[in-house]
Amino acid sequence: MAVQATRSKEEMNGFRPSVARAVAGVLDRSLFAKTVPLAAAIISENKLISRYRRDLEKSKEILSADRISAIAPHPDKSLASQGKKCLLLNPAVKPTAPETWGTVLKEGVDKSELEVIPYNLNLDYEYFSALDVLSVVLPPELHDEIPSGFNIAGHVAHLNLREAYLPYKNLIGEIIVDKNPHIRTVINKVDNVGSESEFRTFAYEVLAGPDDLDVEVVCDVMAGIGPFAVPAGKRGVFVWANDMNPESYRYLQEAIQRNKVGTYVRPFNEDGRTFIHNAADSVYAASQAGDHALIQTKVRRHLRGAAGTADETPPPQKIPVPPTISHFVMNLPAMAYTFVHHFRGLYAGHEGLFAPNTETKLPLVHVHCFALKSDDEVPLLDICERLTSKLGVKMVPGDAEKPGEVSIHNVRDVAPAKRMWCASFRLPREVAFAARG
Structure with missing residues (x-):
């Protein structure tokens, strides 16, 4: 037999x-x-x-x-x-x-x-996942909590490494960039949330990739009190930051004022469901109106003959608001995925703003959510089924840059059988350009 x-x-x-x-x-x-x-x-x-x-x-x-x-x-x-x-x-x-x-x-x-x-x-190296690679380059005593999970804002991965992993921080950053095509920069928080800032903003160090957080316009649909919006604004990223909770909104405004990022970060206090369309319309209107940030460049010093040196202050630089949103961040894992059907008709009538008419791609949407803690495809398929039901377009696990595919990565475990995930996908054309209801 x-x-x-x-x-x-x-x-x-x-x-x-x-x-x-x-x-x-x-x-x-x-x-x-x-x-x-x-x-x-x-x-x-x-x-x-x-x-x-x-x-x-x-x-x-x-x-x-x-x-x-x-x-x-x-x-x-x-x-x-x-x-x-x-x-x-x-x-x-x-x-x-x-x-x-x-x-x-x-x-x-x-x-x-x-x-x-x-x-x-x-x-070869290309085949193995980030977790595979980290499990063999890190010493065995660090295998209990391999830092393969992270938050995403645009092309930037945010880590919060424990002290034991700091000697390997650049290696970890390099591997994350290698294994996540949509990630170009990896940063690590270098102070404790709440210790230096009552508004939960943080300083960071770049572990891999360029020190470039410029992702054009980011729409933070559930911004809280600005833990990501404010640092992004400090790096010259336009952020439309929203939170429905009036108390969070009040602290978000104070954080923007105290950190002097008002030229880049705009606060809103709306229901996230309506804010999605309102933000797209608002960004486009701001661009058409010529809204911009004014950035004072560094003072230049020139020699003035025998008299020595003299300072010259150049005119401020204008940074225009782009017409479209590059990324939507939805960091409310308990229910963020239920919001995605509100992207329908986001850019109805504005097809000319995007490829193939221009080089601009439709926005990347980053949805945090809870699902089963499992190393097989079960949670990934579950997340894609949920997105499919809300978007009305078939979505499958894969590469966010490919139509109909979703990049899904582990953020962190939240319970013995529960894990937080971040699902990223390029907004489908049939959703973005559908008629608004």
Whole structure:
């Protein structure tokens, strides 16, 4: 009787990176290259691939590994160039041991529709997730709370590293940038919230990427008292910051005034559902009216012959408000996803402001939410189903820069079986340009 193939931890360890400790804080990506020996089923005719894939999935003989398609080009490059493909099999299936083959494989071979051959699957640094990489570059004593979760504002990831991880902070930042295409800058908070500022603003250090928080206009739909809006304003980011709670709004105004960021940060006290459209209209109106920030550049010093030096104050620089919002941040995890259907018609009648008419992309929406704490795709699919139901457009886990796909990352655990996530997606055209209700 044939042995049914199942995935054991030992077999799937082949898909984990080898230990690759960073030397002197330098990440050597070449150390992550590895070859996983597998078996592959060569299909006699491509039209049979779908049937055999389905049957092998039922018998659990097909490869099931994160971020790897079970359908691969034929290992012979000349045949691959002709479109020939194969199905990668579970590591428990051995090409030279028919006793490890199930009924589907055996019958396919008997019919000459399949051939089971050895297959070398080559993996490299690009394949492994941030958590995979951090788990092998950080020492074992730091594996309990690997800092793979973070908040996002635009292209900026905000970390709050514990002291034990500070010696590896730049390495952590570098890996986060590598593994999150929409992240360009990683910053770490360097003081305790509330200790230096009663309004929960914070100083930061750049761990990776440019010291550039300029994301044009950010709309912070649930801004609270400004923990992200105020620091962003200090870096020259226009922020339309809103909070429905009158008390939070009052402190938000005070934080803006005390930190002298009023030229960039504008406070609002509205229901977030109506604020989404109002913000888009308000930003566009401000741009059309020529609204701008005035920035005084540094004093220049010039020699004036034998008399020595003289100071010259250049005219202030005008920073115009752009016509569109680049990012919507919705940091209210208990209910933020229920707001997303209010994006419908956000830019109705303004198609000319965006690609392909200009280089401007539709806004990225960052939705914080709660879901199951799990390392498989269950919480990701759950989040996408919720977004799909609210947007009316099919959304699936993937790359936020691709239409219909959502980048989802772990922010932090909030209970033994509950985790906070941040789901980011580019607003679909059919939503942004729909007629307003």
